[in-house]
Amino acid sequence: MDLIWDGLGEAVRIIQSGDFDVWEIVVRSIFVSGTATAISLFIGILVGSLIAFNQFPGRNLAFSLVNTGMGLPPVVVGLFIAIMLWRSGPLGELGIIYTPTAMVIAQTVICAPIVTGFTAAALRNLHPRLRSQLYGLGASRLQMLRLVLWEAKLPLLAAVMAGFGGAISEVGASQMVGGNLAGDTRVMTTAIWLEVSRGEFAPAIALSVILLVLIFLVNLILTTVQQQERR
Amino acid sequence: MKRWMWMALLAALSVLVIAGCDDEEATGTPQATAAATQTARATAAATQAPQATATPTPVVRGPKDIILATTTSTQDTGLLDTLVPIFEDESDYNVKVIAVGSGQALAMGERGDADVLLAHAPASEVALVDKGIAINRQLVMHNDFIIVGPEDDPAGVQGMTAADALGAIYYNGATFVSRGDDSGTHKAELALWKKANLDPAGQGWYEQSGQGMGATLTIANQTNAYTLADRGTYLAQKENLELVVLVEGDPVLFNIYHVMQVDPEKFDLVNGPGGAAFVEFMVSDATQAIIKDFGVDKYGQPLFIPDAGKDESQLTPQ
Numbered sequence: 001m002d003l004i005w006d007g008l009g010e011a012v013r014i015i016q017s018g019d020f021d022v023w024e025i026v027v028r029s030i031f032v033s034g035t036a037t038a039i040s041l042f043i044g045i046l047v048g049s050l051i052a053f054n055q056f057p058g059r060n061l062a063f064s065l066v067n068t069g070m071g072l073p074p075v076v077v078g079l080f081i082a083i084m085l086w087r088s089g090p091l092g093e094l095g096i097i098y099t100p101t102a103m104v105i106a107q108t109v110i111c112a113p114i115v116t117g118f119t120a121a122a123l124r125n126l127h128p129r130l131r132s133q134l135y136g137l138g139a140s141r142l143q144m145l146r147l148v149l150w151e152a153k154l155p156l157l158a159a160v161m162a163g164f165g166g167a168i169s170e171v172g173a174s175q176m177v178g179g180n181l182a183g184d185t186r187v188m189t190t191a192i193w194l195e196v197s198r199g200e201f202a203p204a205i206a207l208s209v210i211l212l213v214l215i216f217l218v219n220l221i222l223t224t225v226q227q228q229e230r231r
Numbered sequence: 232m233k234r235w236m237w238m239a240l241l242a243a244l245s246v247l248v249i250a251g252c253d254d255e256e257a258t259g260t261p262q263a264t265a266a267a268t269q270t271a272r273a274t275a276a277a278t279q280a281p282q283a284t285a286t287p288t289p290v291v292r293g294p295k296d297i298i299l300a301t302t303t304s305t306q307d308t309g310l311l312d313t314l315v316p317i318f319e320d321e322s323d324y325n326v327k328v329i330a331v332g333s334g335q336a337l338a339m340g341e342r343g344d345a346d347v348l349l350a351h352a353p354a355s356e357v358a359l360v361d362k363g364i365a366i367n368r369q370l371v372m373h374n375d376f377i378i379v380g381p382e383d384d385p386a387g388v389q390g391m392t393a394a395d396a397l398g399a400i401y402y403n404g405a406t407f408v409s410r411g412d413d414s415g416t417h418k419a420e421l422a423l424w425k426k427a428n429l430d431p432a433g434q435g436w437y438e439q440s441g442q443g444m445g446a447t448l449t450i451a452n453q454t455n456a457y458t459l460a461d462r463g464t465y466l467a468q469k470e471n472l473e474l475v476v477l478v479e480g481d482p483v484l485f486n487i488y489h490v491m492q493v494d495p496e497k498f499d500l501v502n503g504p505g506g507a508a509f510v511e512f513m514v515s516d517a518t519q520a521i522i523k524d525f526g527v528d529k530y531g532q533p534l535f536i537p538d539a540g541k542d543e544s545q546l547t548p549q
Contacts, residue, residue: 087500088342095500097344098298098327179329182312197445198307199468 007205014206021182026210029187032100033168036107040115040163043108045156048119049145053131066120069113074106075172081106082176098179103187106173115163122155123148154226161222165215188214297505298327300337300345302415303443305488306330308463308534310525317521318512324505332414332443340365340491343498347506349513351415351461351488353543360491367507368491369514372522372535373546376419376486378478379448379465380405380457388457393481394427401429404436406456410447411439419486420459426483448472461486463534466526487543488535490514514539 014022051062083089085097085105096102126148134144149156171189178185180194188211195204305311306328315326329339333350337359340348348365350356359365378388378396386405388396400407409431410417424431431437438456440447444464451458452472465476478484490513495503512518519537526534538546 086342086344087498088344092500095294095296098329179327181327184327194306196449197303197443198309199445199449199471201471 003201004205006202008209010202011206011209014203014210022207022210024183025186025188025191025207026214028100028185029168029189029211030214032103032174032187033107033111033164035104036111036167037115037160037164039104039108040111040167041156041160043112044115044119044159044163045149047112048116049123049148052120052123063120066113066117070117072110072113073172074110074170075176077106077109078173078176081109081173085177097177098181098185100178100185102177103174103185106177107167107170110170110173111163111167114166115159118159118162119152119156122152122159125155126151154229157222157226161219164218168211168215294502294505295323296325296327297347297502297509298329298339298345299347299349299509300329300331300335300339301349302333302336302351302488303330303445304351304416304461304464305349307443307445308467308526310463310522310535313525314513314518314521317518318509322508322512324508326509330443332410332412332417334413334415334418337365340493343493343501345493346502347490347492347509349488349490351486352418353487353489355418356489356491364494364497365491366494367510368489369510370538370541370543371488371490371513372519372537372539373485373487374462374535375479376416376459376484377462377465377476378457378484379451379460379472379474380477381455382473382475384477385455386457389477391478393423393478393483396478397423397427397429400436400457401427401431401434404434406436406438406454407431408438408440408447408451408454408456408458410444410459411441412443414444415486416444416459416461419484423459423483448474463526466530466532466534469530485546487538487546 013019047066051059051066081102082097084091085094085102086092087095087097096105130151131144131148134147139147168187169189171193174180174185174187175190175193178187178190180186180190186194188207192204192207192211195201195207299311299315301311307330311328311330315328318324319326329336329345331339333352334355336345336348336350337352337355339345340359341362341364348356349371356365356368360368376393378393380386380388386396386399386403388399391399399405409420438450438454440450442450444460445468447458448460448465448468449471450456452474457477458474462479465472465474490510492503492506492510493501495501495506519539522535522537523533526532
C-alpha cells in the first residue's frame with residue numbers, strides 16, 4: 001500500500017512542479033490520440049452512414065466486420081502496422097516507423113471501427129421516417145446527411161468518447177510502432193510500462209493517476225455538453 | 232440550444248486536426264528532404280563516380296535518423312539515457328533507441344530494420360558477423376551476471392559456482408524465473424544449464440517471464456524465486472528488491488557488450504555513416520570515461536566496466 005501513497009505523492013508533486021518531461025508526455029498522448037480520434041470520426045461518419053442508410057448485399061456482413069473491428073486487439077494492430085512500416089516491410093521506404101505519425105495510424109486503426117460502429121448504430125436508430133420526410137421536403141443528399149448527423153449528435157459524442165478512450169489507453173500498438181522513444185514517441189501508457197519494467201513504481205502510479213484524471217476530464221466535458229443539450 | 236458549446240467542440244476538434252496535419256508536415260518534410268538529398272547525393276555520386284578515384288571522397292552523411300536496437304539492460308539501467316543525448320549533441324544525428332532483448336535486437340539487424348546494434352550475446356553476434364550482416368563489431372564494456380534469490384536461500388546456493396548453484400536449484404525444485412525471451416541474459420542462462428548438464432524446461436518450478444530484466448527481477452522478488460540477472464540492472468533496481476546476490480565471480484558469469492553496425496551494402500535503407508558514427512562514439516575515450524563512472528554516485532559502484540580496445544580474451548570478471 002505504501003507504493004500507492006508514494007505514487008499519489010509523486011503525482012501531486014509532478015502536477016505542482018510542472019515537471020516538463022511529464023507534461024510533454026501528457027500533451028503528446030492527447031495530441032496523438034486526439035488526432036487519431038478526429039480522423040476516426042471522419043472515417044466513422046463516412047462508413048457508418050454508408051452502411052446505415054444503404055441497402056446492399058452483404059450489409060449484415062459489413063455490420064459484423066465493423067463490430068469485430070470494435071474489439072481489435074491493439075497488440076495485433078501494432079504488430080501488423082509495424083510489419084508494414086518496418087524498413088523490411090512494404091511501406092518501409094516511407095521511413096515513418098517510430099514516429100508519432102505511425103502511432104496516429106495505429107491508433108486510428110484501433111479507434112475508427114469503434115467510432116464507425118457507434119455511428120452506424122446511432123444512425124440506424126433514428127426514426128425510420130425521418131429520412132423520407134427530409135427527402136419529401138426537398139433536401140439534397142448532403143443536406144439530409146447534415147440534418148441527420150445533427151439529429152444524432154448525442155450518440156456521436158458517445159462515439160467520440162469511446163474512440164478517444166480506446167486510443168489513449170492502448171499500449172501494445174504504441175509501443176510497437178512508436179518504440180517508446182523519449183521526447184519523441186513516448187506517451188503515457190508506454191511511459192507507465194517503462195517505469196514498471198525499471199521497477200520505478202512511484203512515477204508509474206503518478207502517470208496512471210494523471211492518465212485517469214485526463215480521461216475523466218475529457219468524458220466530463222463531453223458528458224456535460226450532452227446533458228446541456230438534452231435539457 | 233447551447234450552440235456555442237457545439238461551436239467550441241467543433242473548434243477544438245478542428246484545431247486538433249489542423250495541428251495533426253501540421254505535425255505530419257513537420258515530421259514529413261525533413262524526411263522528404265532527407266530522401267531528396269539522398270537521391271540527389273546518389274545521382275551526384277553516380278555522376279562523380281569516374282572522378283572518385285582521383286579526388287578524396289568527402290565524408291558522406293546519411294539520413295539524420297539512426298535506429299539503435301539494443302538489449303533492455305542498457306535502457307533499464309539508464310546508461311543510454313546518459314549517452315545518447317551526448318551523441319546527438321555532438322553528431323547532429325537523432326537516435327531512435329529500440330530496447331528489446333538481444334535476440335530480437337540481432338533479428339532486427341538481420342532484417343535491416345536497425346542501423347546499429349548494442350548487444351550482449353557474443354555467440355549470436357559472431358554468427359551475424361559470419362553471415363556478413365553485422366560489420367565493425369567492437370568491444371564496448373562488460374559487467375557480470377549474478378544469481379540472485381531470496382535472502383533465506385532455500386536451495387542453499389550461496390557461494391557456489393554457477394553450475395553447482397543451478398544443480399542445487401534443480402534438485403531442490405526451488406522456483407527459478409527465466410527471462411524466456413531469447414535475450415542475451417536468457418541465452419547466457421541456457422548456456423549455464425547446458426554446462427550443468429541439466430534441462431529445466433517443463434519443470435513446475437521453472438517459470439518463464441518473457442519480459443525484460445527489470446520486470447523479471449520484480450517477478451522473482453514477488454515470488455521469492457531465484458533468477459539470473461546482469462549486475463547493472465540488479466544494482467539499478469536494488470532499492471525495490473529484497474533479492475540478494477548469492478552467486479558471483481564465477482568466470483562463466485561473464486557479460487560482454489559489443490556494438491556493431493548493420494552492413495549498409497546489404498540493405499538500401501540502412502544508415503551506414505550514422506551507424507559508423509555511433510560505433511565510433513561508443514568506443515571513444517570520452518564515452519568510455521562516462522561508462523566507467525556511470526552509476527558510481529548512485530549505487531556506490533560502477534554498473535559497467537569500459538573495455539574498448541581490449542582483447543576479449545584478456546577480460547576477467549569483476
